[in-house]
Amino acid sequence: MNRPSASSMTFRRGTFYRRIGVIFGSQLIAVAIASVMGATQVVPVEAMLILIAIFSVSAWLATRRQWLQVSRLAGAVEAWDEQQAGSDVWLLGQLPPHTDVDVAVLSRRLDAFAHRIAEYNQRERDFTRDASHELRSPLTVIKMSADLLADEPLLGEPGQRSVQRIKRASREMEALVEALLILARESDNGLSEEDFVVNDVLKRELDAARDLLEGQPIVLQLEEPVRFALHGSPRVFAVLCWQLIRNACQQAEQGTIVITVMPGMVTVANRSPVDGGVDRHGFELAIAQRISERFAWPLELQTREDHWHVARIRFPQPLSM
Template sequence: MLAVIGVVSLILVIVALATSAILGNVLQENLDAKLQTTTYQQVWQSLARPQFPASVDSTAHSVLDEGRQSPGVMLIVQSPVGVLDGAVVENDGTVAALTDDQVQQAIDGAGGAILATASVDDHGSYRLLPFRAGDYIGIVGLPLTEVNTTIAQILSTVLAVTAGGLIVLALVIALVIRVGLRPLRAVADTATRVASVPMSQGAVSIAERVPDEQADDRTEIGRVGAALNTLLDHVDASLDERQLNEERMRRFVADASHELRTPLASIRGYSELSLRDPTLSETSESALERIQAQSIRMTSLVEDLLLLARLDEGQELVYGSVDLTRLAIEAVDDARPAGLDHNWVIDVGDQPIVIAGDTARLHQVAVNLLANARTHTPPGTTVTVTLEREGTHAALRVHDDGPGVDPDVAPELFERFSRADRSRARKTGGTGLGLSIARAIVEAHHGTLSVQSAPGDTTFTVTLPARPADPSAPVADEPTVDPADAEAAD
């Protein structure tokens, strides 16, 4: 719009200036012709009459006072006896004498040229014509007021018409663009709505499409809309397939974990039974102990996988009243014996912070975070556990001053089977499921688990919805099952 209006404005301005210049030249030529014919002839005829008195003191005034000149005519005459004077016809027909300065301005403006333009004080611009009539010499002039007024009126009219035309042009262009880009706006609106749909996880269905009337492939914009619809169809199908594969994988992990529990329990039981045989050799006893230890490790891994699968399906949680303050204290007390070479600090408020959740699972979160801090930090590290209320949420933080998390590992820290051996010099191995289980449990409680890490400053933060701080607020003592979890379990 700016480009079109700018170009049109430039063209109209050029046309207006050219028209004004041409018309000004035409009007000035007409004025010159009138000056050279009618006005000059009348002045010459008056001065050339034999009976015209040559000794009057004001020759110009006498000529103009005869009443044959139109208003605005200016005359400057030098008589044969050397008298120089000037006069001008006023708009009411009276004749007014010119001052010596005004006469001199006219003479200087004429400058001996055939036709010249000069400005005279109090009378404006004049076209001047020098002449000789017998023994008289002088200058006769006509005002340019009418010419200038006509040009000014033309310019004002052109500017007013131009401004009105530009306004109409802008409205028409805006209407045309709005109508022409309506399909593109529909495409943009559809893309915006699709962009706001969370697609990272869970069942996702993209129902948004560009309307058929805006996806006409006979136009360029319509082809864009049709291409977007095709793309959304492919993405929707891919998301459905991804969700189906995820559900199959969850069922497989859950079924496999469930089925592995029985043979693992049998292996462990038979190994324990065999170890009771007093006739075993030292080699056989060592082998059976290794079998028993690995079966225990395998059982723990299977239990973790089964827990993750059930959490993904919305099962496993049993809701009740959870005192996070007491839970944090107990978790630190349990971690101290296992980490005697670490310094343990607990910082909780006097008032208990109560939430609705699964006590056992939330205790598992705290234990996993403390075990993670103990395992991946060197001896002498200080681990600090803090608990505080932040608005309507409770924040449990586990901080350590160890070496920190490797930036290359940080983006995948909460993924399943993620290992951070390089960054935190862990002494013992693990399954890599501890943090992923902690995050799954926290998210199942509608909370968040995050980490901020730098060398000497690593903090894991668990944020959970808290109960009201008012002690008189009702708190359920009996465990209850979340209706959504019960429905998923069914």
């Protein structure tokens, strides 16, 4: 005989409570009868106690049976794989017709929620895969073309300046794409983790930044009182530092930007003009804050009275060198 479909099944609210009431009411009556029989010596006291114990165990088993549907749902939630579209345990068609309506509602909502999560995960994978290819490929072509143009001997000074702007814009776009792809992932799966030296990664980022700042009145200065390492993704760390450096460059517009490596901490400091500068709360800073929250690297911002702006990243678990 086929089980009725979910659409044709009707669940009643309060079924669980009614059955529990019947179970405990029956237990109370049975215990009362056994007690009266024992008090009037119709049965020995020992037999009365055995009957009460039997009635109590029977009530407990019946109650446990009524709770099986809730336990089944709890087990399904515990064993749920968010990469799958749903769980057969939650389907309404597999619930007994006498299931309480509250359990049926939970089953339906959990099944819909599981499908939404699975679809979201699939969209995330599709986006990160497609965006990684479709955005990085043109950027690679732009960078290679700009390098070829820069080596062209017939290119005049205005052309060289234009090429430098193209290279700078492509590098900034590359860093932006990298940051967005990191934040687009639900988790950091797919990012290689390793032990890396913070100072070495910063030096590489500063060398790239100096090339892009060529011709601008900004000096990048690295101070290294200490050296320490981290276990994590060096790519994520590089993107985070690049966003802070880029934000500091826009804030200062000229002068010196000081990047300092301290025990378990990296600071990026710049001095804005006395008459004010660009708003510090830009898009780069928003990305840096989201990355710091995602990877539990607290980001602190401070503006001192001498017009120095300091962005401070703390790393709770640094590795000693």
